Amino acid sequence: MTTSKRIFVIPDIHGCLRTFKATLEKINLRKDDDLYLLGDYIDRGPDSDGVLDFIIQLKDDNYSVFPLLGNHEQTLVQTYLEYERNMFAYFVKKMNKSENLLDQDDKIKPNYVEFINQLKTFYELDNFFIVHAGIDFKSPNPLQNYRAMLEIRFFDQYVPPEFPKTIVHGHNPTYIEDILEAVEKRKKVIPLDNGCVYSKKHRFYDHTRLGNLCCLELNSFDLILQKNIELTSKNKDT
Numbered sequence: 249m250t251t252s253k254r255i256f257v258i259p260d261i262h263g264c265l266r267t268f269k270a271t272l273e274k275i276n277l278r279k280d281d282d283l284y285l286l287g288d289y290i291d292r293g294p295d296s297d298g299v300l301d302f303i304i305q306l307k308d309d310n311y312s313v314f315p316l317l318g319n320h321e322q323t324l325v326q327t328y329l330e331y332e333r334n335m336f337a338y339f340v341k342k343m344n345k346s347e348n349l350l351d352q353d354d355k356i357k358p359n360y361v362e363f364i365n366q367l368k369t370f371y372e373l374d375n376f377f378i379v380h381a382g383i384d385f386k387s388p389n390p391l392q393n394y395r396a397m398l399e400i401r402f403f404d405q406y407v408p409p410e411f412p413k414t415i416v417h418g419h420n421p422t423y424i425e426d427i428l429e430a431v432e433k434r435k436k437v438i439p440l441d442n443g444c445v446y447s448k449k450h451r452f453y454d455h456t457r458l459g460n461l462c463c464l465e466l467n468s469f470d471l472i473l474q475k476n477i478e479l480t481s482k483n484k485d486t
């Protein structure tokens with residue numbers, strides 16, 4: 249008898265460390281599980297540095313964690329290179345509420361740079377393509393369009409029928425009924441980001457249909473939901 253190991257996918261955590269930890273407790277994460285994380289660990293939520301520290305700790309403790317790059321991590325590193333110091337500090341501290349990612353000189357703490365620089369843009373399993381945002385099938389070389397993999401939205405109608413894998417992605421806050429339907433029908437594209445950080449009334453979103461951190465197990469297709477349990481909310485409209 250073969251027992252396949254459990255393979256979990258968790259999308260955009262956005263600084264929601266308590267919610268992330270509660271999710272891992274709910275699934276009782278073990279070292280023989282694989283855990284794929286879809287990126288966007290930082291910004292908006294209360295504890296960006298705490299989330300990065302915790303993921304780094306899981307890896308150090310020999311959990312099989314496969315963290316992907318999200319556009320927020322990419323943007324953090326990119327704006328550091330492009331902006332002058334005060335603008336960068338304003339961007340990180342005031343706009344994204346992630347001041348603990350910076351040291352006293354307003355540089356990104358070196359261990360976070362090291363962590364972000366080794367993040368992959370996608371993972372391919374036998375039956376799954378795992379990516380932060382999606383794939384731009386309208387571009388000439390979709391599987392080399394790494395920018396789209398971090399930023400694209402609403403691509404599912406362009407997935408060609410011959411594309412052999414199920415695409416599991418985050419990035420775009422998706423109402424819970426649409427996630428449940430995609431999982432139940434095992435659609436070709438599975439959105440997993442239920443906007444866990446958007447648990448309070450919001451200008452654009454109906455927050456009553458958001459606010460869970462989702463966790464999908466790829467063999468059973470069990471979907472585990474964890475409500476946002478952050479004590480403070482720094483999430484701003486964006």
Ligand SMILES: [Mn+2]
Binds near residue numbers: 260318319320418419
């Ligand atoms: Mn994103």
